[in-house]
Amino acid sequence: MRLFLLTIAISLSCITASAQPVYHEKYRPQLHFSPQAHWMNDPNGMVYYKGTYHLFFQYYPDSSVWGPMHWGHAVSIDLLHWRQEPIALYPDSLGYIFSGSAVLDKNNTSGFGKAGQPPLVAIFTQHDPVGASRQTTDFQTQSIAYSLDNGRTWTKYAHNPVIKNPGITDFRDPKVSWYEPTKNWIMTLAVKDKVFFYSSPDLKNWHMNSEFGHGAGAHGGVWECPDLFAIDFQGRAVWVLIVNINPGGPNGGSATQYFLGDFDGKKFTPSTAGTRWLDYGPDEYAGVTWSNTGTRKIFLGWMSNWLYGQAVPTSPWRSATTLPRQLGLQRVKDSLYLTEEPVKELAGLVSQVRAPSRITKITTPLKIDIGTGRARSFAITFSNDTGEETILGYIDRNHSGLTDFAKDFAGRYTAPRIADSGKLTLTIYADASSFELFADGGLTTMTALVFPSRPYTKMEIRSANGSMPESLKLSNLASIWK
Ligand code: FRU
DSSP states (O other), rough: HHHHHHHHHHHHHHHHHHOTTTTTTTTSSSOOOSSSSSEEEEEEEEEEETTEEEEEEEEEEOOOOOOSSSEEEEESSSSSSSSSEEEOOOOBBEEEEEEEEEEETTOTTOOOOOOTBBEEEEEEEOOOOOOOHTSSSSOOOEEEEEEESTTTSOEEOOOOBBBOSSSSOEEEEEEEEEGGTTTTEEEEEETTTTTEEEEEEESSOOOEEEOOTTSSSSSSSSSEEEEEEEEEEEEEEEEEEEEEESOOOOTSEEEEEEEEEEOOOOOOOEEEOEEEOOOOSSOOEEEEOOOTTTTOOEEEEEOOOOOTGGGGGGGOOOOOBOEEEEEEEEEETTTEEEEEEGGGGGGGEEEEEOOOEEEEEESSSSSEEEESTTTTEEEEEEEOTTEEEEEEEEEEEETTTTTTTTSSSOEOOOOOOOOOOEEEHHHHHHHHHHHEEETTTTTTEEEEOOSSSSOOEEEEEEESSSSOOEEEEEEOOTTTOO
């Protein structure tokens, strides 16, 4: 009889596993893009063109751990519902296709376009694995490719690379944009633990103008995936320099820092001192913004960390992006800070709104909005009937579920409160295997993965004096894969 029961249990679990439709598997994000199968890391080449948001990404189509990098491709018209497209760029004799950006070359400065048909141009690093394994220093170079069919297919430039390596091992992740005052393209490139700024009239011939980073920000690892753009603040252009760093983040591994300042087409001059983190959680990395979206700057990161990204217990895919976030600026006391808020398109996923009580039954995905007069006086616990729980306010995932697949996964993470107001607002997005916290209008953000052995079904508000937050709203969200 025991054996019989065991057999039933096994066959039931087989049915459940095989019957899980694609994009609804255990841990599959229901609000975030993830590839149908295999390994993904950084978002790349994000460009908006003709009503479509293009998302390219570091992709290894033969395995669910990192390997020879390709650019995968997905498209969306609303930043939420994605359709994965055929691979855009394959490795070639110059090497793997590492991270980079894409632009609309409106004026056909590159000459790749045809009459009435401006090209999309991708600018990316090629990483030569042979040179790397021989421990040479010049194995990373910058190359370009163009598309004349709305990003579907790409032709590599015949004279790649467009920037040769000067003998520096970490020399990668070009982010390019148009600088109108000098009518030049500008490139920000990550070089060891600095960035180099280049300019070009045609995306093919590049001139190195300056470097930035000495004595500024965090230097506990290599700088990667930079971004440079201006945000208008009360009629003034404030330049934002984003620099990802690995390791050396506030939680030990990968993270994103930023600087505010000024840029004159050649040189960046910071106006902020010290290190500013864009996200204080452990799982936002390699984030950069979409190009060609006008004054709206939309940021997207890889929702993982190199400390354990290749070991997370998902199958047949590994990794998702963060929620797309609109960037802005806010003044607190005498200083400006970057803010990140989930894009307004997410409101279209709301299916039901309720006012939860202290203990509430839940299913993901969902959004929770909290407002309170007394900051830090409460915590929100998500749990299941096996006793696994993640506690938010800070993020404590020590007992969140599966944690022992990598030694650095379990932990408790805190973020400083930047806002100086007595009132605290907090919005939480809970997905199948992640939480994203946005406090005080996006002044403080935290992103963390969790892998409960069974979905969390209970949300509980706890506070030191037993009081409830002043306002509390729970919104059920529809899956983006429906
Ligand atoms: C960042 C990164 C980039 C590199 C790519 C390789 O996560 O290391 O610097 O281009 O990933 O996949």
